[in-house]
Amino acid sequence: MSPPATKVTLHPPDAPFAGSVAVPGDKSLSHRALILGALAAGESHIANQGPGEDIASTRSVLRALGVSIDGGRLASPGRRAWREPVGPLDCGNSGTTLRLMAGALATRPYRSELTGDVTLLRRPMGRLVGPLEALGASIEVSDGERAPITVHAPGELRGTDVEIPIASAQARTAFELAALEARGSSVVSSPPGFRDHTERWLEALGRGRWLDRNRFQVVPGELEPFEYVVPGDPSSAAFLWAAAAVKPGARVTTPGITLNPGRIGFLQVLESMGAGIEAEVTGSAMGDPIGSVTVYGGVLAATEVSGELAAATLDELPLVGVLGAYAEGMTVVRDAAELRGKESDRIATTVAMIRALGGGAEATEDGFVIVGTGWLETGTVESHGDHRIAMAGAVAATAATGAVRIDGAGAAAVSWPGFYEVLEGLWSSR
Numbered sequence: 001m002s003p004p005a006t007k008v009t010l011h012p013p014d015a016p017f018a019g020s021v022a023v024p025g026d027k028s029l030s031h032r033a034l035i036l037g038a039l040a041a042g043e044s045h046i047a048n049q050g051p052g053e054d055i056a057s058t059r060s061v062l063r064a065l066g067v068s069i070d071g072g073r074l075a076s077p078g079r080r081a082w083r084e085p086v087g088p089l090d091c092g093n094s095g096t097t098l099r100l101m102a103g104a105l106a107t108r109p110y111r112s113e114l115t116g117d118v119t120l121l122r123r124p125m126g127r128l129v130g131p132l133e134a135l136g137a138s139i140e141v142s143d144g145e146r147a148p149i150t151v152h153a154p155g156e157l158r159g160t161d162v163e164i165p166i167a168s169a170q171a172r173t174a175f176e177l178a179a180l181e182a183r184g185s186s187v188v189s190s191p192p193g194f195r196d197h198t199e200r201w202l203e204a205l206g207r208g209r210w211l212d213r214n215r216f217q218v219v220p221g222e223l224e225p226f227e228y229v230v231p232g233d234p235s236s237a238a239f240l241w242a243a244a245a246v247k248p249g250a251r252v253t254t255p256g257i258t259l260n261p262g263r264i265g266f267l268q269v270l271e272s273m274g275a276g277i278e279a280e281v282t283g284s285a286m287g288d289p290i291g292s293v294t295v296y297g298g299v300l301a302a303t304e305v306s307g308e309l310a311a312a313t314l315d316e317l318p319l320v321g322v323l324g325a326y327a328e329g330m331t332v333v334r335d336a337a338e339l340r341g342k343e344s345d346r347i348a349t350t351v352a353m354i355r356a357l358g359g360g361a362e363a364t365e366d367g368f369v370i371v372g373t374g375w376l377e378t379g380t381v382e383s384h385g386d387h388r389i390a391m392a393g394a395v396a397a398t399a400a401t402g403a404v405r406i407d408g409a410g411a412a413a414v415s416w417p418g419f420y421e422v423l424e425g426l427w428s429s430r
Contacts, residue, residue, distance in 0.1 A: 041078030193311025302329030
């Protein structure tokens with residue numbers, strides 16, 4: 001991870017800006033493409049992988065298992081011929097790497113220990129236990145909830161039906177990756193609001209089908225190698241969309257991003273607050289629509305984000321806090337208690353960010369309330385090692401009354417190295 005003590009100072013633009021930015025390859029899809037490619041015996045080609053340290057962690061773990069990755073070329077002996085790890089597999093700061101690889105490795109007869117940095121070791125992992133044990137896998141979780149975790153298959157896995165009580169795409173995916181090796185089909189269900197990338201992939205590869213809106217059936221069997229170009233990341237684009245939204249007269253276009261319906265709830269939030277939105281589908285890949293989004297800045301009004309929308313915009317909720325500060329009225333986020341188990345307690349760190357810049361914010365048990373005054377002032381934001389807080393603080397600088405300093409700015413490299421330069425480049429475009 002980049003040095004958390006790095007500092008960046010951003011000076012807000014003095015005029016509206018307009019530009020087009022190609023955002024990095026989608027992080028969620030990059031993880032899945034690499035892991036699904038590694039399950040298949042043969043050579044897959046995966047272009048435009050996300051550049052962040054989280055994706056590097058997935059590549060590192062796969063290489064430790066004997067998978068060759070050279071740029072976009074991935075050559076694997078197939079999961080059944082993966083090399084037994086000689087020590088703990090380091091997932092860095094990436095919860096996605098740890099949870100998805102737990103499912104992928106739960107089918108192997110040897111024991112695999114998955115660990116990570118101090119931040120990752122604080123994050124919840126207990127949600128993996130029930131689904132994987134239901135298949136017959138063994139999973140040991142530190143203190144019943146935290147990493148490091150150890151997985152293996154003491155015998156043959158058998159297909160089963162499981163219900164996951166929260167809308168967790170990572171828990172669903174871990175189960176699905178293991179279920180591909182089980183005897184007999186499996187069905188996974190959970191409340192709505194999860195990202196369905198894995199289900200779309202498995203359906204496109206002939207290894208699954210939807211039974212209804214929330215229940216997906218996994219058809220076990222081996223995967224075939226594939227070719228894939230990772231579309232742009234809407235969770236990264238969201239920072240640029242928010243920057244445009246808080247600056248009346250500004251405009252930003254992000255071409256070539258995934259428009260998966262479960263990934264663009266933030267656009268619904270922006271539209272409800274008064275930003276202008278244009279979206280166009282231009283193609284598709286592995287079941288995901290791909291297209292271009294343009295956001296126009298305007299006068300913002302407060303909103304409420306809760307229920308399925310809160311689940312669909314969980315990663316973008318710190319940005320909702322920034323938008324709420326620049327809006328008129330009280331912006332309320334509910335049903336987002338899962339924010340407390342992210343890289344930081346994002347309820348607490350979002351509130352601290354807004355207060356550090358002179359705004360009004362209060363934490364609640366499952367979200368926060370932002371007092372919209374239409375402005376934020378100069379100040380210092382502490383990232384707490386969380387890339388989304390660091391980047392949201394930078395976005396807050398877009399319309400602030402003066403310079404904003406980000407302490408721990410290096411955390412942004414987890415998902416988007418060079419983000420600050422891209423943001424300042426956008427600010428200077430006309």
